Amino acid sequence: MTAITLALAANGDASHGCEIGQCPPVSYVLVVRDLSVDIEPTIKSLAEQTYPRMEVVVVTASSLETAVAQRLAEVSNLGYCKIATVPSAASYMDAVAKGLKIVEGRFVALVGAGERLKPDHASIHVQVHLALSQTVAMTSGLVNTTTDPSLPPTAAVGDSGKRWIPGLRPSGIVPRLPTVSEPEFARLHDGTVFHPHDTRRPRWSPGAGSMYRRDLLSWITPSGPTALGPVDTDVYFSWLCHNCGGSASIAIQVSLSDSAFDDSGPTMAGTRQQPSTACRLEIARLFLNNAETISWNLGGRFWKVLDKALKPRKSKTLYRRPVVMKLLSDNANGLVAAFGRGRTSRRLRKRLGKKRTRRILRNAR
Known part of the structure; x- marks a missing residue:
């Protein structure tokens, strides 16, 4: 496999006034196993992120390295491309694990090939991580649809209201991102719910619907070869992150999922899929x-x-x-x-x- 790192350090509008060094870096890991899936919408949506400090790591087969690099250059003007060679990955999980060894972001999202992210995807997730009263290992958007235009976004309902702890800390006492306005922060405050690690069967969205803390990923990522496919890979990280470090759900749509991570139907209000054997x-x-x-x-x-x-x-x-x-x-x-x-x-x-x-x-x- 070959890992192509696309540095988007200059992403975003300079009028936001964000000092790059003040925003925690975000990394996206995208695995491209073949070119039958159109990655153009995914790359474009990553290039359109408003967040000012991020990187994208694309992991692909060595035989596809030239074709994928050429495709990336055609799709967007990302400016800077660094190519590093890593050992061949036998499974989807192995490819993701190789990408996770390269990332430098404090927060990480796994993006499915074909998935489209809203421009404020990174900003929403990072702002929630920074504003929660307790540190969590994972945030997940619970309003999620496929790319089917006939299906509206559907908001999720929790398993037990007694276990849902609502709200972020007040706007005036938390680190604020310049890419999140006061009205947007108010929506996040009202639509975010904290789930302690002992909450039973929390919901999460597949693929880039979730964003993880890299410090926890560093010790739950398999060190050896595995046979886990895309869905099992997604469930593996989401299940472990929640049970080891707690999670938070965000009742705002952050992505349009049409990716390898999603096998649970056309409309989703978060998934409760339990780990396979x-x-x-x-x-x-x-x-x-x-x-x-x-x-x-x-x-x-x-x-x-x-x-x-x-x-x-x-x-x-x-x-x-x-x-x-x-x-x-x-x-x-x-x-x-x-x-x-x-x-x-x-x-x-x-x-x-x-x-x-x-x-x-x-x-x-």
Whole structure:
């Protein structure tokens, strides 16, 4: 794969008066696997963003590098193009992971080929991140449609009003972006809802409907090859970001989704798609291969989040699957280093029973 980085540092109208160094940088990752999907609307919508400090990383097959670079140059006058070579990616997730290694933005969005963003997409997401009373790992626009002109935007309704915590901090006490006017900020204030990490089944929009904090992505991105496709990739990051760091929904349309990330129907008011089995096993691989790092980041919530992935229902558990048992055995030393032998043994006995736990911890030091 080849990663093409398009720097849009000078994007936006100078009349906004935004000092580039004062706005947190934003990165977009776009994977182009073939040229059968028209990327022109996507690139144009990225070039039209009003946000003053952003970059786009396009990950594509090496054989398509020249064609994609030529297409990008034809579509928009982006001015600066830097090409870097990275190893070939075997899956969609692998391509995204390669792009995430290159990005420099503080906030990141995954854009589906063919997806169109509204010009204030980056500004809306960043302003909400900056104005929330608590830091969240992800913001997501919950008014979303496909490019079908006959279908109107549909606003989402929450699962439980008791768990929805509304509003941003007052305009006068938060960092304000010059690309967001007072009336626009008022709309965001009234239409944004904070979801604590323990909120059950929050909704999110696919693809660029969501924007993530890069500091959290840095430790949840798979380090090895995976077989996850576009939809599983989107669910993987959204599910983990919410359960690890909380999320916020924005009742404003930010994108027109017609991309590989969207398989849930023509009109969407956010999606509640739960991880597939393959996605859940990939989450387990991440947690067990990196138990010390993730336990440090999550504290006492390591096992709670792992349980959400491997025990989707009370009557169903993935802990006893051979692939999970092997992961536990292979990473027994890491679990003991993270939690101590006694606590690890108690946690595993509760989920697997005494016999399986003894087998797993037999050779752990």
